[in-house]
Amino acid sequence: MRLAELSRRSGVATATIKYYLREGLLPPGRQINTTTAEYDEEHLRRLRLVRAMIQVGRVPVATVREVLRHVDDDSLGLTVRLGAALWALPQVPEPEEDDAFVRAAHREAEELLDLLGWSNAKLLTTISPAYRSLVVAVAAFRRLGYDWETELLASYARLMHETAKLDLDFVETHPSEAEKVETAVLGTVLTEPILRALRRLAQEEESARRYGFE
Amino acid sequence: MRLAELSRRSGVATATIKYYLREGLLPPGRQINTTTAEYDEEHLRRLRLVRAMIQVGRVPVATVREVLRHVDDDSLGLTVRLGAALWALPQVPEPEEDDAFVRAAHREAEELLDLLGWSNAKLLTTISPAYRSLVVAVAAFRRLGYDWETELLASYARLMHETAKLDLDFVETHPSEAEKVETAVLGTVLTEPILRALRRLAQEEESARRYGFE
DNA sequence: TATGTTTGGATAGTGCTCCTATCCGAGAAG
DNA sequence: CTTCTCGGATAGGAGCACTATCCAAACATA
Numbered sequence A, B: 001m002r003l004a005e006l007s008r009r010s011g012v013a014t015a016t017i018k019y020y021l022r023e024g025l026l027p028p029g030r031q032i033n034t035t036t037a038e039y040d041e042e043h044l045r046r047l048r049l050v051r052a053m054i055q056v057g058r059v060p061v062a063t064v065r066e067v068l069r070h071v072d073d074d075s076l077g078l079t080v081r082l083g084a085a086l087w088a089l090p091q092v093p094e095p096e097e098d099d100a101f102v103r104a105a106h107r108e109a110e111e112l113l114d115l116l117g118w119s120n121a122k123l124l125t126t127i128s129p130a131y132r133s134l135v136v137a138v139a140a141f142r143r144l145g146y147d148w149e150t151e152l153l154a155s156y157a158r159l160m161h162e163t164a165k166l167d168l169d170f171v172e173t174h175p176s177e178a179e180k181v182e183t184a185v186l187g188t189v190l191t192e193p194i195l196r197a198l199r200r201l202a203q204e205e206e207s208a209r210r211y212g213f214e
Numbered sequence C: 001t002a003t004g005t006t007t008g009g010a011t012a013g014t015g016c017t018c019c020t021a022t023c024c025g026a027g028a029a030g
Numbered sequence D: 001c002t003t004c005t006c007g008g009a010t011a012g013g014a015g016c017a018c019t020a021t022c023c024a025a026a027c028a029t030a
Helices: A003-010 A014-023 A041-056 A061-072 A078-087 A100-116 A129-143 A150-172 A177-189 A191-211 B003-010 B014-022 B041-056 B061-072 B078-087 B100-116 B129-143 B150-172 B177-189 B191-211
Strands: A030-033 A036-038 B030-033 B036-038
Touching: A003 A014, A003 A041, A014 A041, A041 A061, A041 A177, A041 B129, A061 A078, A061 A177, A078 A177, A078 B191, A100 A129, A100 A150, A129 B041, A129 B191, A150 A177, A150 B150, A150 B191, A177 A191, A177 B191, A191 B078, A191 B129, A191 B150, A191 B177, A191 B191, B003 B014, B003 B041, B014 B041, B041 B061, B041 B177, B061 B078, B061 B177, B078 B177, B100 B129, B100 B150, B150 B177, B177 B191
Parallel strands: none
Antiparallel strands: A030 A036, B030 B036
């Protein structure tokens, strides 16, 4: 199919597709001559993936390129590829290391991992972006004067562990490695809005149960 | 305190504070004379809240203004205020109603609410932004050809219900209404990065347990 | 009192991201 | 042979979150 059809079937403007091609989010089509290129179903699928990541997952274009680079890199093992793809996903800004709240949040996060017995995650505290995000967010909370026991955080963490098990179970239903990596990335990027929406719906439901609509 | 001190104690540049004042994210200080205004601890707290929402929660400035308008509006009852503040939070883009995937996602979401017995949430399907977000995200998944049973979605939903209970329990520990609303907003905006981080850490932990580091 | 510094308000500009509009000459379609 | 459409290149635009500059009033210091 040609660019116009790719545009029609995906609902993405041709100018935007050209932009994605330039940015390396889509591989170039098979060049037929100087003014015609041929695209296939794989391009359509990739385009839909890119669109979903950008529009639903709110992932920046530059980050999508990084993530896809890992998804497509079949020189690495599954675990590394998967980790690399997920670690490229956007995170909160870097913490200022000399901040007292950040240092306290650091201690609290380590305590949390001990409490949970997440020994593997403990090994990653110096490098995992997810760990740094956790520290920044906890520090922001503390800075606002909110106080809670680590047990509350641990309760949330246990629920997220259950979520992660569902995530991995779903990934395992896909046979090929490439599919696994793509599913894992999507299962993280696209289920985040789903979880957020479900959480807010659940808050509304639970709030109505407790207090009515008044 | 004066603007310079507010800046020093919050770590936010004076030019940025002036910007927030212009945008109505911070109430103006007590005007002493034409060139001096006095700020208090409440301003500092509000500034930190704004910063946390923008930097950690990635909430757009215009949305922060909307949310704060509801937080400050004491003419309404708690439930309405809380709902209004949360509904002002950012969502995924509007769905195109005439899309087959969107219609299917709609049906699936309603089926999900029935399955869960979330009868209160069911009443809100036409108006709740969270419900619309859910539909858009589910439709995006389906459009990519992914298939799952509604039971998987229901499992995620039950976990989010547990999360929501923790959220509301935490809010209840705060006595005043104003505090409750502020806590609820923060507990939604700031715990989202925390949950996301915990989920990714849990994925790393669980992945290492299942497959090792290889 | 003289003088340099600081204050808050107004306004314009910056850097970034994600597109979008226009132009162009080579091919395809009728 | 004319007209349309193609893909590539480039420039432009809209939105966002600041940021830099200017200004006159007021304060601080000597």
